[in-house]
Amino acid sequence: PYTITRDLIEDGRRHLLARQPFETGCPVVILQGLQDPDVPATHTRELLGFLKGNVSLIEIADGEHRLSRPEDLEKLYRAIHSLL
Numbered sequence: 001p002y003t004i005t006r007d008l009i010e011d012g013r014r015h016l017l018a019r020q021p022f023e024t025g026c027p028v029v030i031l032q033g034l035q036d037p038d039v040p041a042t043h044t045r046e047l048l049g050f051l052k053g054n055v056s057l058i059e060i061a062d063g064e065h066r067l068s069r070p071e072d073l074e075k076l077y078r079a080i081h082s083l084l
Helices: 006-014 041-048 070-083
Strands: 028-033 055-060
Touching (some): 028 070, 055 070
């Protein structure tokens, strides 16, 4: 239900970060649902090649885009607490 315009795409291209590796400056935990139809896991794995520093990926085999099920949220909460 989102409107995607040419201006939005062009603006995104002007702000691409994943052209070369960069230091995030903070810990990063990415939760990725492997059943996500909107953001393929291959994109997330490729992103890991650009992020330097304390970066981890948690893949959820049966997770979808929203990751809003109780078991998904529990993984999110555990990831947040691991950063504290």
